[in-house]
Amino acid sequence: MKHLVLVLFAVLLHTVTIKPCASVSVPLFHVFAHCVDWNKQYDNPFNYSEVGLLADIVSPEKTVTIDGFYFQDYNRSLVNGKEHLQAVGLPLWCFRFSPIVEGQHSVTVSIIDKTGKHKITNMTFQATREGSDMQGYVRVGKNNIHFQFDGGKTYFPIGENVCWVSYDRGTYGYDNYFNSLAQHGGNYARLWLTDVQWDGLAVEISVGKYNLGDLWRLDYVVALAERLNMRLLMCTESFNLLRSKSGPHLWETSYYNKANGGILDHPQDFFTSELAKMDYKNRLRYLIARYSYSTSVFAWEYFNEVDITDDYNSNAQVLWINEMTKWVHRYDVNRHLISTSFSNSVGDVNVQSLDSLDFTMTHNYGQSDIAMTTALYAKKKLLQYHKPSYVAEFGISNEDHDKEGWSLHNGLWATTVQLAAGTCMTWWWDSWVAPNHLYGIFDGISRFVNDIGNLADYAWVPVVNATVSVPTLRLFAMYGHQDKETTGLVALWLQDSCSTWSQHFAGNTCKTQKNVSLSLSLPRCVEGTDHVVDWYNTTSGQQISSMQPKCQSNVLSLTAVEFVNDVAALVHVA
Structure with a gap:
């Protein structure tokens, strides 16, 4: 687990003994985790209406309250080809939180049950960009x-x-x-x-009861x-x-x-x-x-x-x-x-x-x-x-x-x-x-x-006005452009219709295609400007050829590289 910070507190007869811990630093979008040994017994420790851990977290921007969860740690081993889980210690109450803003975060941990809210401890950690890829959710x-x-x-x-x-x-x-x-x-x-x-x-595994072993597997x-x-x-x-x-x-x-x-x-x-909805909501929670x-x-x-x-x-x-x-x-x-x-x-x-x-x-x-x-x-x-x-x-x-x-x-x-x-x-x-x-x-x-890059930065539309010189070939293509720019990008895949799984299973093979001509009508294809077409081998994803065709009357004319079964291309439209 990414940069797991685990801080354990021993709780005996609901008297909290805090083990000293140094100030910790957590990369943004990585997890800060904390567990409490709360030894009181409950009919169903998974039922939030009966008991739960709460963490109130104050960041430089806002305060959030998140739930904790009942947890059992395990060790795994492979015995005669079958996974075996061995429980490690006793169950704990834990929470996990990933900071999304830099700076100091203050945390207050409590247990809440039908007898009231029991404050456990306060702690702090520092969230930093160091060690984070900053991608987020x-x-x-x-x-x-x-x-x-x-x-x-x-x-x-x-x-x-x-x-x-x-x-x-x-x-x-x-x-x-x-x-x-x-x-x-x-x-x-x-x-x-x-x-x-x-x-x-x-x-x-039954209404309101969860499988701690499979949950540990899901953690893994x-x-x-x-x-x-x-x-x-x-x-x-x-x-x-x-x-x-x-x-x-x-x-x-x-x-x-x-x-x-x-x-x-x-x-x-x-x-x-209502009972079923309550059960499913509790599981979601x-x-x-x-x-x-x-x-x-x-x-x-x-x-x-x-x-x-x-x-x-x-x-x-x-x-x-x-x-x-x-x-x-x-x-x-x-x-x-x-x-x-x-x-x-x-x-x-x-x-x-x-x-x-x-x-x-x-x-x-x-x-x-x-x-x-x-x-x-x-x-x-x-x-x-x-x-x-x-x-x-x-x-x-x-x-x-x-x-x-x-x-x-x-x-x-x-x-x-x-x-x-x-x-x-x-x-x-x-x-x-x-x-x-x-x-x-x-x-x-x-x-x-x-190689396409940031797909989400482009407004994409299907290429619907296109012709291929060989009737048995099919063109799948989309055209995208970025806001306030004349440049665009075409991503295309040219497939021989004989190259379906059913045709291959029937023993049919596709012939080599040479000098196949394509014409694509594009809304932002500047006449007389050189464009770049990079052709790709679809098996390896490697670029195999590059060309520089021109547009005429918003129509881009291409000649495909020699191929069998299929070929792909990226067209950088100036």
């Missing part, structure tokens, strides 16, 4: 298309779903997946924090993401526990089900029952207390595919999301982004248009032509809802038919140059990407995106 970018850090740099998610790990390997499995992703330019993963009976990170995974400069989409719940029909349904064994000692008569009551400090938390996702819960009701979902977002904003002082997802690729118009959701996502499966489908949805939702959008899950009907990863390659490139806020994110991380060693496919797109 992820926000909606100023172009409302892409994401952007507090520091101004674009965050363009490149990665995959890593919703659970296989073979009982626990955090060791996340080590493998995350390191493989990061080595090839990946900077994003999606986690499931729900009890879906797979080897995941189940926060809540968040810290791993911080070290690798990755960002995490934290999906807090999935349809499975509220579904009794076809597909992967778990209502029969769900801890929400009254038949199993839960609190719900029917799955859809989750969104209307705990997750915020424990993880909202981290700049590696990209966003909160309320639900995975909420529309396939039993008897889905759009109006009830609108009310529920608005209520939950108000709750999150009340406690998450760092205002992480918020979204939710749907099984139906179109989604729910009433929900996706809500101001209480910061971006939209698409899930899409079973397409023979990944590029056309994923690019369509990413662009369509952006233009419909005027907020960032990307394909958060995709896959083909049988991944064994694409062991070379053409569907992944094509999805990454098509969405990137068609106004998506991030690449499309493959679902089959454990059964397809890792076993077939497909992580190298991320190399090309990550280097290309890096």
Whole structure:
């Protein structure tokens, strides 16, 4: 964990013994953490209406109050291929906070329970720029298309779903997946924090009761993401526990089900029952207390595919999301982004248009032509809802038919140059990407995106008026310009239509393309001025050629380099 500052206080019979500690310095956006040994017993130490730690923090700019959380430390080991956690010491009450402004911060720590508020101690720390990359948290970018850090740099998610790990390997499995992703330019993963009976990170294991072991694992995974400069989409719940029909349904064994000692008569009551809403709010509050400090938390996702819960009701979902977002904003002082997802690729118009959701996502499966489908949805939702959008899950009907990863390659490139806020994110991380060693496919797109630079600084539009001299070739392109400047940038991907995963699986191969002519109509293409076109190998992401064409009547004419399957380019328009 980045620059973890841990200050322990011994508490005996509620008499606080303070261990002397030197003044500490914490880099901006890094964590200052503090734990208290408060040995009073509670029926449910996770229930904030029963007990909680509060930290009142005075910075040079404002005062905030944040929650603490009940915590158990562990050591991990791998025994016969299975992760084993060994508890270290007794549970503690902790808080985590990342400063966002320089200067001295004063902290007052208290425990509050039904007997009152018990002040524990005061402390101070100094927040400094030294040791900080100053990126900060992820926000909606100023172009409302892409994401952007507090520091101004674009965050363009490149990665995959890593919703659970296989073979009982626990955090060791996340080590493998995350390191493989990061080595090839990946900077994003999606986690499931729900009890879906797979080897995941189940926060809540019965109504109101949390799994301290899995929470420690989640601590480890968040810290791993911080070290690798990755960002995490934290999906807090999935349809499975509220579904009794076809597909992967778990209502029969769900801890929400009254038949199993839960609190719900029917799955859809989750969104209307006051008890259920209180339970979910408490879980959100705990997750915020424990993880909202981290700049590696990209966003909160309320639900995975909420529309396939039993008897889905759009109006009830609108009310529920608005209520939950108000709750999150009340406690998450760092205002992480918020979204939710749907099984139906179109989604729910009433929900996706809500101001209480910061971006939209698409899930899409079973397409023979990944590029056309994923690019369509990413662009369509952006233009419909005027907020960032990307394909958060995709896959083909049988991944064994694409062991070379053409569907992944094509999805990454098509969405990137068609106004998506991030690449499309493959679902089959454990059964397809890792076993077939497909992580190298991320190399090309990550280097290309890096060469584009600050995507969020540009106002982008699709290039719609373009021609290609070879009818079997398809052009995916977008044009962007910066405010008050005539210069612009075109990001394009030229694909041979024979290079879909289904065509490759059928044994078809693409021929070498030579002397392909392209014409692009651009609104800010100054006549007679030299422009620069850099061509890229899509596998390696390396620049392979550079040209200087001219515009005539706002039309830029190009000749593509020789290629097989596909090629990409950046056009710097003067």
